[in-house]
Amino acid sequence: MIHRIASVSIVLAWCLTSSTLAGEDDAAAAERGRIALTLQGYLKPAWKDSTYRNVSRLWGNEKVPADLSDAGYAEVFSRRYGLHPAPYPNDGLPMGLRRGNGPDGSKTGIQIDCMVCHGGSIGGTSYVGIGNSTLDLTSLLQEMTQAEGRRLPPSLFVLNSVRGPVNAGMISAVLLALRNPDLSFRAFPLLLGARLPEMDTPPWWRLGRKSTMYYDGRTDARSVRTNMQFLMGEKTLKQFQELEPTFRDIQAYLKSLKPPKYPFSIDAAKSGRGEQVFAKNCVKCHGTYGPDGKYPNKIIELKVVGTDPARALGLSDRLVAHYNTTWFAADHPSDETMVGYQAPPLDGLWATAPFLHNGSIPTLKALLQSSLRPKKFKRAANTDFAHFDQREVGWKVEVIDDSAPSEKPQSFVESRSTYDTSRFGLGNGGHTYGDKLTDDERSDLIEYLKTL
Structure with missing residues (x-):
């Protein structure tokens, strides 16, 4: 089970910056990293x-023809678990x-890799490094395990x-609790006291601008080792040391990633006015953009930003102290x-909905006008542009009114799509800076944000 947990996201936060490579060396390392990561x-x-096909027997009313083509089966499998076609x-x-x-080195069996969380699509195009906003990892792990006749x-x-x-x-915290400072395995886990919530996966393309990483900004972004910790279900210290150069190449690849450009028309006049609104209200925390853009790498106190505190508070002192005794933190x-939380760079912001670190706000309009934030809603079924709101920038969602429960039968995907902001770590409060803007200023600002 430990190696299966470790597989969930091999490199959840490969938020690294290269310190020694330059020019052609950068390009060569990035290409090696691309191959190492994707292949x-x-x-x-x-x-x-065989489990990949056999799991469909657990899908109840969703019958899958035995003679369905491999491509057709991949499509229905992906729809059930929120996965996307591989662009490699x-x-x-x-x-x-x-x-x-x-x-024995053979390519047998099925494993999960980091793109289960860090690979997604938008508008029918898949990207390495975009957070997977449709993933149902619990269902994928549970049903694949049940399909093999194993107990959960x-x-x-x-x-x-x-x-x-x-x-x-929490996957990382559990794996770390099973290791001693020298990374030897423990028979019994340490009681480290971490309590972390579920969160949306941030895009990798922002990583090259950051000097600290993770949502709380408590780790130096030059660290390669910290991003190897999701291999703790299997690897020995010697194996980690042997893999470090490969992960350094992957660092260079992730640093080279760029966000997709906004694919729809942009009103130049509105965007120009919005840039002035941004300069007046947002630059201090989120930086500037363009060829000479600068990112301040600011960590904002919880009492100032006001967003759900569970992630920032969830790392216990014991967990951090134990981590710092290991090889991962030696450098x-x-x-x-x-x-508190690190105010992120906003490159490719349009493609990163839903917003905030926990994905609790469906659109930029609601992010900038807190009264519009739904307390309970169904997230979009997929990332096709049919579900994308060009005016408010984000995903069209179905707001749920518990006082008038729906009797409409739900598909499996619908039954797993309800976002409830009252749950631990999923609150949608805070970051109310846009509330002071006029409607016109807010609309202009959204138009400018499309350009980043």
């Missing part, structure tokens, strides 16, 4: 090859799954209560002081 697996298989060679499997590395392990924490967010932080220890 190579690093964990043992979690399931047999992947044996016909959805992005996030790959043929495993067998003990006890649930130690909520992995995800709704499609999109994932609790990768770049984590900051032992919690301040």
Whole structure:
């Protein structure tokens, strides 16, 4: 079970900046990193090859014809679990799954790789590095395990209560609790006291601008080792050391990623006015953009930003202290002081909905006008542009009114799509800076944000 947990997101936060590479060396390292990330697996298989097809027997009313083509099956499998086509060679499997590395080096069995969380699509195009806003990781892990006739392990924490967010932080905390400072395995886990919530996956293309990483900004972005911690289900210290150069190349690749451009028309006059609104209200925290853009890398106190505090408060002092005794933190220890949340760069903002670190706000309009934020809603079924709101910039959602419950039968996807802001870590409060703007200023600002 440990290696299966570790597979959830091999490199959840490869938020790194290159410190020694330059010019052609950068390009060569990035290309090596692209190959290492997209064409190579690093964990043992979690399931047999046959399980990929056999799991459909658990899908109840969603009958799958036995003679369905591989491409057709990949489509229905992806729709159920919120996966996307791979924009690289992947044996016909959805992005996030790959043929495993067998003990003898053979490509047998199925494993999860980092793109299950860090690979998604928007408007029918898949991207490495865009957060997967439709993923239902709990259902994927549970049903693939059940399809092999194995018992489900006890649930130690909520992995995800709704499609999109994932609790990768607790995966890391559990794996770390099973290691001693020298990274030898423990028979019994340490009681580290972490309590982290599920969160949306941030885009990798922002990482090159940051000097600290993770939502709380407590880790130096130059660290390669911290991003290897999701391999703790299997790897020894020696294996980690051998893999570090490969992960350094992956760092260069992630730093090279760029966001997709906004694909619809932009009103130049509104955008120009919006840039002035942005300069007056947003630059201090989120920086400037364009060829000479500068990012301030500011960590904002919880009492100032006011967003759901569960992620910032969830790292216990014991967990941070234990992490800092290990090889992972030898070069770049984590900051032992919690301040709040890092105001992120906004490159490619339009493609990162829903917004805030927990994905609790469907559109930029609602982010900038807090009275519009729904308390309970169904997230979009997929990331096709049919569900994209060009005016408010974000996803069209169905607001749920508990006082008038619907009797309409729900599909499996619909039953797993309800976002409830009253749940632990999923609150949609805070970041109310846009409330003071006029309607025209807010509209102009949204138009400018499309250009980033």
